[in-house]
Amino acid sequence: MTVKKEYTEGRTTFLSADVDHYSGDKKQPTTSLPVFYNPRMQLNRDLSVLFLTAYMEKYAVEMVCEPLTGSGVRxxxxxxxxxxxxxxxxxxxNPxxxxxxxxxxxxxxxxxxAEVIHGDAKLLLMTESRGKRFDFVDIDPFGTPAPYLSAAIQSISPKGGLLxxxxxxxxxxxxxxxxxxLRRYGGFSARTPFTHEIAIRLLNGFIYSVAGSNDCSMExxxxxxxxxxxxxxxRIEANRTEANRQAGELGIIRYCLGCMHSDILPLSPKVQSVDFDHKMEGCTGPIxxxxxxxIGDLFKESYLNDTIKxxxxxxxEDYHRKALDVLEKMVEESVLTNRPYIxxxxxxxxxxxxxxxxxxxIDKLKEQGFAVTRTHFKPTAIRTDATVEKVTKIIAEHNAR
Incomplete structure (x- = not known):
């Protein structure tokens, strides 16, 4: 018999397997839970509720699908x-x-x-969308979402939907x-100080590729x-013209281990022959x-502002204490995502x-005329159009005082 516990998130109270009972010494959810539920993902779900609400202010949503529902909390x-x-x-x-x-x-x-169905997620996405396509699909797996994306994108209304x-x-x-x-997401990952941004860009790049193969664009x-x-x-929409244009938003990010300079290059037949400018005299660090x-935008500023409102x-108090701070940082950095954070x-x-x-x-860079913002990715990071050499010089001058 499954040991269950009542939880409350936002304004919703629900039952799920007792995480504390089943996690033991690990003190965190594992796949061994009879019914999977992860309390640590509350911020994720809080923002998801807010983002869907903001989306619904501009687009009609009649059919929603969560193919990996677990306890159903989302x-x-x-x-x-x-x-x-x-x-x-x-x-x-899982029955x-x-x-x-x-x-x-x-x-x-x-x-x-609502309808709760026992079955395979990919099969559900393909079969349950035959009568009416979904306006919103939420893929929240334990591990990689890659196996579900083709079915998810094909299940979304051709007029446009949120993924x-x-x-x-x-x-x-x-x-x-x-x-x-490379095998899962179509691109190499790399260990860098901004590795989580690379992770996001790999995921978005893969979503674009899958959408594009289905004659859809991705916003x-x-x-x-x-x-x-x-x-x-x-936002996924059946629009091959826009998808063709967005091919220019695919590229590579290069990073020097010696001076921490990075650059972003769009894909082209000559991309491998473009010299790397280290921005620091004498640096010959490995790339x-x-x-x-x-390599395109990560945020839509107007959408974020609507969400904050x-x-x-x-x-x-219905939402995670970090929700507003995260959203405000997203708005700030939305204008400077054309280069990785430092x-x-x-x-x-x-x-x-x-x-x-x-x-x-931040204050010193602004005084010198550079654009600079905080980032939600990391509390110790900033986004700026200044070079790492300039940022290093400012820090060194501050240390010398």
């Missing part, structure tokens, strides 16, 4: 906390998860707005297993990097290359400098 929160009377199809291959999700649906009174994708196979995406990254709306996972929200990956107009602590370690507070560096 779809349940959409039903309970987002406006409208859309219908949700939930699926899981205990289906039983738990169905009980939660009935307890919350959504029996006429949210989580990836937790971070060693693959962060450069530990670059060949596995990034937001990305999230925190804890042990990354997540992206994109790491990541990609092909997405929704958050501030309601009861902020990790100040990594830069200081390289040059044997004491890292000052980020705000000191």
């Amino acid at each position: 779809a349940l929160r959409y039903l309970n906390e987002c406006p409208g009377d859309f219908y949700a199809k939930m699926c899981d291959a 205990l998860a289906v039983e738990t999700a169905q009980r939660n649906v009935e307890t919350l009174g959504f029996g006429d707005r 949210a994708v989580t990836a937790t196979d971070m060693p693959v995406l962060c450069g530990v297993y670059p060949k596995v990254s 990034p709306l937001a990305v999230l990097s925190t804890d042990h996972y990354i997540r992206t929200w994109v 790491r290359v990541a990609g092909p990956l997405w 929704i958050l501030e107009s309601g009861d902020t 990790d100040i602590h990594a830069l200081c370690d390289l040059h044997n400098l004491a890292p000052p507070k980020n705000q000191i560096i």
